[in-house]
Amino acid sequence: MDQLTEQEFLRLIEKHKGILHKVARMYMDTPQDREDLHQEIIIQLWKSCNSFKGNSEFSSWMYRVAINTAISYFRKEKKRNDTVAYEQAGEPENENYDPARDRQLEIFYQAVQQLNPVEKALIFYFMEGLSHRETAAHLGISEVNVRVKLNRTKEKLQLIIKQSGYES
Amino acid sequence: MNLDELKSAWNTEKTDDVHIPSRMEQLRKANHPLDKLKRNMRNEWYMQLLALLALGLVPFFSDLHASTYIIYYAAYAMCLIVSAYYLTVFRRFYQQVNHYTADTKDNLTEIYYQFRLNMERYHSFGFLLIPLVLVWGSASVYSKLLQSGRDFSTLTPTLKYSLLILAVGITALMVLAMPAWTRFYYGKYTRQLKQVLDELKEE
Numbered sequence: 252m253d254q255l256t257e258q259e260f261l262r263l264i265e266k267h268k269g270i271l272h273k274v275a276r277m278y279m280d281t282p283q284d285r286e287d288l289h290q291e292i293i294i295q296l297w298k299s300c301n302s303f304k305g306n307s308e309f310s311s312w313m314y315r316v317a318i319n320t321a322i323s324y325f326r327k328e329k330k331r332n333d334t335v336a337y338e339q340a341g342e343p344e345n346e347n348y349d350p351a352r353d354r355q356l357e358i359f360y361q362a363v364q365q366l367n368p369v370e371k372a373l374i375f376y377f378m379e380g381l382s383h384r385e386t387a388a389h390l391g392i393s394e395v396n397v398r399v400k401l402n403r404t405k406e407k408l409q410l411i412i413k414q415s416g417y418e419s
Numbered sequence: 420m421n422l423d424e425l426k427s428a429w430n431t432e433k434t435d436d437v438h439i440p441s442r443m444e445q446l447r448k449a450n451h452p453l454d455k456l457k458r459n460m461r462n463e464w465y466m467q468l469l470a471l472l473a474l475g476l477v478p479f480f481s482d483l484h485a486s487t488y489i490i491y492y493a494a495y496a497m498c499l500i501v502s503a504y505y506l507t508v509f510r511r512f513y514q515q516v517n518h519y520t521a522d523t524k525d526n527l528t529e530i531y532y533q534f535r536l537n538m539e540r541y542h543s544f545g546f547l548l549i550p551l552v553l554v555w556g557s558a559s560v561y562s563k564l565l566q567s568g569r570d571f572s573t574l575t576p577t578l579k580y581s582l583l584i585l586a587v588g589i590t591a592l593m594v595l596a597m598p599a600w601t602r603f604y605y606g607k608y609t610r611q612l613k614q615v616l617d618e619l620k621e622e
Contacts, residue, residue: 257443260443261440261441261442264439265439269434271434271437272434272437273429273432289436289437289438290446290447290450291450291451293440293443293446294443294446294449294451298449315521319521320451322523322527322615323452323453323526323527323612323615324451325611352428353428355425355428356425356428356432358420359420359425367615367618369619372523377422378426380426388522389522389523390522390523390524391523391524391526391619392524399622405422408422
C-alpha cells in the first residue's frame with residue numbers, strides 16, 4: 252500500500268476516533284490530560300504512518316500505536332485535585348443519555364485509573380472484544396499469560412468497584 | 420458490575436471530546452517522553468561538539484607554557500578521535516530511536532535497552548575526558564613552575580602527594596558525576612519502562 256496522504260490519514264483517524272477517546276479515558280483522569288494524549292497519539296500515528304502497510308486493519312494498527320504511546324507516556328507525578336469523585340461527576344450532555352448505563356461506565360473508568368498500565372491495556376483489549384490471541388499479539392506475551400493476567404485484572408477491577416461503594 | 424454487559428455502553432459511547440485537526444500542523448509538537456529525550460539529546464550533541472572545539476582553544480586562552488602545547492594537543496587529538504566515534508553513535512541513536520509500531524513488549528524492551536546502552540555510552544564519553552583534564556592540570560602546574568624558574572623535581576614531597584591526591588580526587592569525582600548525571604536525566608524514564616516490562620513478564 253502506498254503512503255497515506257495527510258488527508259487520508261486524518262479521515263481514517265476521524266473514523267476510528269473512538270479508539271483515541273477510550274484509550275485516553277483509560278490512561279488519563281482529567282480532560283486536559285486526555286486531550287494531550289489524543290494529540291500525542293495522533294502525532295505518533297502520523298510519525299509511524301510509513302509502518303502501516305495496509306496488510307492489517309487500520310484499527311488494529313491504531314490499537315497498537317495508541318496503547319504503546321499511552322503506556323509509555325509517563326506523566327510527571329503531581330498532586331491532583333482536579334479529579335472528579337463519582338458523586339460529583341456531572342452528567343454528560345447527550346440526547347440519548349441513559350443515566351444508569353453512563354453511570355456504570357463512569358464508575359468503570361474511575362476504577363480503571365487504579366490499574367497499572369499493562370492492566371489497563373488488557374482491559375481495553377477485552378472491552379474492544381479482542382480474543383486472547385489478538386491481545387497476546389498486540390502485547391507481545393503468550394496467550395496463557397493474557398488469560399491469567401486478564402482474569403486477575405478483572406477480579407482486581409471488580410474489587411476496586413466494590414470498594415468504591417457501587418452496587419449493581 | 421458485569422463487564423460483558425458494559426460492552427454495549429462502551430461501544431456506543433460518545434466521542435465528542437476528540438478533536439481531529441484538519442491539518443497535522445495544527446497540532447503541537449510531540450510531547451512524549453521519548454520525543455523530549457530525543458530533543459534533549461540533540462541539544463546535548465551540539466553542546467558536546469561546541470565544548471570539544473572549545474577545548475582545542477584552551478592553550479590560547481590559558482597561561483600554559485608553549486613547551487606544554489605538544490603534550491596537551493597529543494591528549495586532545497586522542498580525545499577528538501574517540502569523541503568523533505561517540506558523537507557519531509549518539510547522533511545515530513537519537514535519529515533512530517523509534518517506537519510504537521512493534522508489539523508492546525518488543526517496543527518497550529527495545530527502547531529500554533537502547534536507553535541503557537546510551538547511558539553507558541555517556542559514561543564512557545565522560546570518562547574519556549579524564550586524561551585530558553589531568554593533562555591540562557599537569558601542564559598548567561608545570562607552566563606555573565617554569566614561570567618561577569623551577570620544574571617538577573623541585574616540588575616538595577608533600578606537594579607531590581597533594582597533587583597526586585588531587586588527581587585521584589578529580590578522577591573519582593568525574594567517575595561518580597557521570598552516572599549521577601545520566602540517572603538524573605534518564606534514570607526515571609528507564610525505571611518506569613522497566614516497571615512496565617516487569618509487569619509483562621510471564622507468570
